[in-house]
Structures are given as structure tokens and as C-alpha cells.
Amino acid sequence: MDTSPTDTLPPPARQPGRTRPGDRIFLGLSRGSGILLLALMAAIAVFLTVRAVHAISLDHGNxxxxxxxxxxANPPVFGIAVLAYGTVVSSVIAMIIAVPVSVGIALFITHYAPRRLTTPLAYLIDLLAAVPSIVYGLWGALFLVPHLQGLNLWLNDYLGWTGVFHKSDPASAARSLFTVGVLLAIMIVPIITNVSREVFRQVPRAHEEAALALGATRWEVVRTAVLPFARSGIISASMLGLGRALGETMAVATVLSASPVLTLRLLDPAGGTFAQNIAAKFSEAGDFGRDALIASGLVLFVITLLVNGAARLIIARRREYSGAAA
Incomplete structure (x- = not known):
């Protein structure tokens, strides 16, 4: 065997302070993409603010x-009290329903389902995520609204004493914020499920095997090893779903009977959301009316930024649960 000195020489050491051209190009592209994203966000914020200030300055209401x-109208009177309430309430209802269901589906696919069912179920969830929102809206108006009438009557009979689930007119259609929340929950379940499923797959196998070796049951493995590791990922998935729920337009406009009434009764056909109001009023609005709608869009923009910022703070404070090294 030929062992010449050249075969045993170590590779030449890279000089300190120098990087490869490919690394410099990638660094420049990544930095430029981040700066471009910030510039786009700033441009959107400036545009919304300028148009909104003009409309709000001429508003004769609060x-x-x-x-x-x-x-x-002349003079114009408009406000966001009903829209903000409807947007927040419908999104909260959607999150209360969708997050536990989505996490349960993701856990079933990754830890409980037989292997022959895993791929078809994951494929079905992917298909649901690709359905256009207008299709969900038509399905909600033609199928969900009539079939929720019985649930509305049941809630009115047994929980109507709370006031929240009291229905003023039991015979009225179920075109309410509660129905919108159920529809939004169905729409965001695939998004939260897909992200949660991928996070659960990243749990180190050694953590689960160690729990099993200590005599833990399958649920104890999930509770002690899987969920703590995936907590930040579940929060991120939930925020993605919440972002869609806050900005959903056509599905809400198709299902909700909007009216300028703010009520705590979730089963009454009243209220509205930012996105639904913009979609309904934009075609008939003049130049000033569009500025007023842009002002409401600015509020939705700020709410979305605050929600995402809060999610980032939660994840940063619970970095120990993320499973990543600091």
C-alpha cells in the first residue's frame, strides 16, 4: 500500500476572517430578503396610516x-366598535374549538394511528387546507347554517340562562358570530394540524424511548416528552391559524348576517368583522368611503401585529420547552 507523504497532509487551513464566495452571496441574499420584508411592512403601514388619518379626521362619530x-353619509359617521368585537369574538370561538381538535388529530396521526392510515389521513388534511375560502363559505351557508339550528336551540334551552347563549328569536336562521366561529374553526384546523404534526415528528426518539423504558404509558409519553418539546411549535401553529381567522373575508361574508348591533348573545344574527365589512362595503364606497375602510384595515393590521408579537414573546419566555439548544 502506497503511503506517500502527500496522502497524510491535512487540508489547508482557511485563513481567519475570510469566507467563501458562496457564503457571502447567501448572506447577502438572506440579509436583503429580510430588509425587503421590513420595507414592505413599513410601506404598507405608512400607506394605511396616511389614508386612515384623512378619513378619521373627517369622521363625525367616535x-x-x-x-x-x-x-x-353627509356628514360621515362610522366606527369600529362592532367590527372589532365581532372579529375578536369569532376568532376566539374558532381557536377554542380548533386548537384542541387540531392537536388531537396531529397526535393521533403521529403516535396512535396505524401506519397504513397515517399517509391517507395526512393527505386528507392537506387537501382540506387547499380548499378555497369561498367554497367553505358556500358550504357554510347551504349546509352548516341549517344544521346548526338544532344546536342553537339546544344551547338556548340549556345554557340560555347565561345570556351568552340566549337566542332572542329561536326561529331565526343561525347566521351569527357563533356560526362564523364554528366555520372558521373548520377552516383553520388543517393549518394547525399540519404544523403541529411536523413539530411532533421532530421530537427526539430518545426522549420517548427513555420514558417508555421508565414504564410510562403512551399517554404519559405524550404528556411528559412530546407536548413539552412541541409547546412552542403548537403556539406558532395556533398563531398561523389565528391569522387566517382574523383576516377571513368571503366565508364570513357568506354566512354572517351583519348588522350594527353589539350584543353578548352569540346566537343572535348581529355583528360583523373587519374583513367582512371591507368586502361588503368596498364596491359601493366612494373615495372617502374607501379611506374609511382602509382605516378599519389599519386596525386589523395592528391587531395582527400585536397577536404575532405576543406569540413571539410567549415562545421566547418558554424557550426551555422548545427542545432547541440555547
Missing amino acids: FLTTYEWNAN
Whole structure:
């Protein structure tokens, strides 16, 4: 065997302070992409703010507390009280329903389902995530609204004493914020499930095997090894779903009977959301009316930023649960 000195020489050491051209190009592209994203966000914020300030300055109502939206009147009177309430309430209902269901589906696919069912179930979830929102809206108006009438009557009979589930007119259609929340929950379940499923797959196998070796049951493995590791990922998945719920337009506009009424009764056909109001009023709005709608869009923009910022703070404070090394 030929062992010449050249075969045993170590590779030449890279000089300190120098990087490869490919690394410099990748670093420049990554930095440029981040700066471009920040510039786009800033441009959107400036555009919304300029148009919103013009509309709010001519509003003869209180923009934050007025229930009515009549930007085409003379003088114009409009406010976001009903829209903000409807957007937040419908999104909260959707999250309360969707997050536990999505996490349960993701756990079943990754830890409980037989191998022959895992791929078809995952494929079905992917298909649900690809369904257009207008299709969900038509399905909600033609199928979900009639079939929720019985549930509404049941809630009114047994939980109506709370006031929240009291229905003023039991014979009215189920075109309410509660129905919107159920529909939004169905729409965001695939998003939260897909992200949670991928996070659960990243759990180190050694953690699960160690728990099993200590005599833990399958549920104890999930509770002590899987969920703590995936907690930050579940929060991120939930925020992605919440982002879609906050900005959903066509499905909400198809199902909800909007009215300038703010009520705690979730089963009454009243209320509205930012996105639904913009979609319904944009075609008939003049130049000033569009500025007023842009002002409401600015509020939705700020709410979305606050929600995502809060999610980032939660993840940062619970970094010990992320499973990643600091």
C-alpha cells in the first residue's frame, strides 16, 4: 500500500476572517430578503396610516366606539366598535374549538394511528387546507347554517340562562358570530394540524424511548416528552391559524348576517368583522368611503401585529420547552 507523504497532509487551513464566495452571496441574499420584508411592512403601514388619518379626521362619530358604519353619509359617521368585537369574538370561538381538535388529530396521526392510515389521513388534511375560502363559505351557508339550528336551540334551552347563549328569536336562521366561529374553526384546523404534526415528528426518539423504558404509558409519553418539546411549535401553529381567522373575508361574508348591533348573545344574527365589512362595503364606497375602510384595515393590521408579537414573546419566555439548544 502506497503511503506517500502527500496522502497524510491535512487540508489547508482557511485563513481567519475570510469566507467563501458562496457564503457571502447567501448572506447577502438572506440579509436583503429580510430588509425587503421590513420595507414592505413599513410601506404598507405608512400607506394605511396616511389614508386612515384623512378619513378619521373627517369622521363625525367616535372611530373607536361608534356602532354605525355609514361613511357615505353627509356628514360621515362610522366606527369600529362592532367590527372589532365581532372579529375578536369569532376568532376566539374558532381557536377554542380548533386548537384542541387540531392537536388531537396531529397526535393521533403521529403516535396512535396505524401506519397504513397515517399517509391517507395526512393527505386528507392537506387537501382540506387547499380548499378555497369561498367554497367553505358556500358550504357554510347551504349546509352548516341549517344544521346548526338544532344546536342553537339546544344551547338556548340549556345554557340560555347565561345570556351568552340566549337566542332572542329561536326561529331565526343561525347566521351569527357563533356560526362564523364554528366555520372558521373548520377552516383553520388543517393549518394547525399540519404544523403541529411536523413539530411532533421532530421530537427526539430518545426522549420517548427513555420514558417508555421508565414504564410510562403512551399517554404519559405524550404528556411528559412530546407536548413539552412541541409547546412552542403548537403556539406558532395556533398563531398561523389565528391569522387566517382574523383576516377571513368571503366565508364570513357568506354566512354572517351583519348588522350594527353589539350584543353578548352569540346566537343572535348581529355583528360583523373587519374583513367582512371591507368586502361588503368596498364596491359601493366612494373615495372617502374607501379611506374609511382602509382605516378599519389599519386596525386589523395592528391587531395582527400585536397577536404575532405576543406569540413571539410567549415562545421566547418558554424557550426551555422548545427542545432547541440555547
